[in-house]
Amino acid sequence: MAEHSGTLVALVTGGTGGIGMATARKLGERGVLVVLGDLHPEGGDHAERALAGLRDDGVQCRYVRCDVCSYDDVERTVARIEEEVGPISILVNNAGIPQATKPLWELTLDEWDTVVRTNMDSLFYTMKALLPRMVARNYGRIVNMSSISGKEGNAREGAYCATKHGVLGLTKSAAKDVLQYDIRINAVCPALINTPLLEGLPQSQIDYFTAKIPLGRLGRAEEVADMVAFLALSEAVDFITGMAFDVSGGRADY
Template sequence: MSGFAGRFEGRCAVVTGGASGLGKAVAQRIVAEGGRVALWDIGADALAAAKAETGAHDTQTLDVSDAAQVAAAAAASHAALGRVDILVCSAGITGATAPVHEYPVDSWLRVFDINVNGLFYCNRALVPMMLANGYGRIVNVASVAGKEGNPNASAYSASKAAVIGLTKSLGKELAGQGVIANALTPATFESPILAQLPQSQVDYMRSKIPMGRLGEIAESAAMVCFMASEECSFTTASTFDTSGGRTTF
């Protein structure tokens, strides 16, 4: 794992979905580059293992789709870290794989509860802490599916489009106040979330990537860490792609 020594010295981050996949990889890099991290996830056992692996300073077990739990976790992590400078929202689920006219209503609602409402709750709870310090970096993990739409993945695609829209709005609201908000729009990459999908869906998404392969977690983690750093100082309300050429806008 490459990195930049001291890039996050003195900075404190909250990473949702931090027990696995992209969230864990981002947390590991931030700690290695001098920062302090609070991991948020729904599984206590997985969080304990991730804390040991990443060197995180705090963990909070919660369901991000519960606004009260998010508010409590925000207060607890702020107390544990002393401040919050960075929020990386990587918690998310894929939902069912089905055409719109057959899509299960309960799956649709759960996807939006986590991918959209949960992300909103996290942004809403932590932005005031950043504004109080006059500094902040927010990275909301969306997807190329939010730009292009994937067939038989309407809930996921629509939820990620909502994440992009929310982030554009938020970034413009905060511009000029020291807090920057951008979205990451990766193509499919190797991660535990792929276990939620049938192989046919994974194969379809791979076929749409001009580079002919899935992404790697480290590639998206590197981009997130740039977005979460002081170096990202003049781009907000925007999207950063790690898509192997799939999206170019």
């Protein structure tokens, strides 16, 4: 990875997924050098396709294999990006997985653990690894991906709902730890968005959640990415921290 001094560097976890790619494109269009972190092997088809798609649109980007469920992996990845690319000014904690749709008592301990580690523990890992560096530089913008399931309790989604509520709690608290260092931490709460994540959900569940959206359609990844880019780059965010912003077609009115 080559060095790019003077350019803002962003790490987007789950960067080759639906919302991750859309976010990378929006940030890249605004001149940010985007590092996609995801589970696929470096140099493999999936990673290379993602990079080629972005580069075709003029986005400066890199790919690193990083499992956000492993603190060691996260710490190594942050150190490597900062050494090979430059200081990370923007962190988008986007990696996440759905859960098997079933009542809480039918979830296995492994299923619970995997969802909690991927969707919530990972935010502690990335922020633990990166915040001391941002504090030392006196600057940072962090955007955490929650969900409407972080505000409401949906049946047969206990682990997912718990983690997305957790994302909001972590966002509100961590934001106040770093106020004085010009670091702002906010969250986004999408309703159902048309991405590969929906392939893991039964059609009945998709129909049920779509019917709950007053605007009557699924959201688009680009619509979520616009909000992420605002929270990562707008000067208005100087006075905005610890907040949750819905991209939900009017779903939650609070």
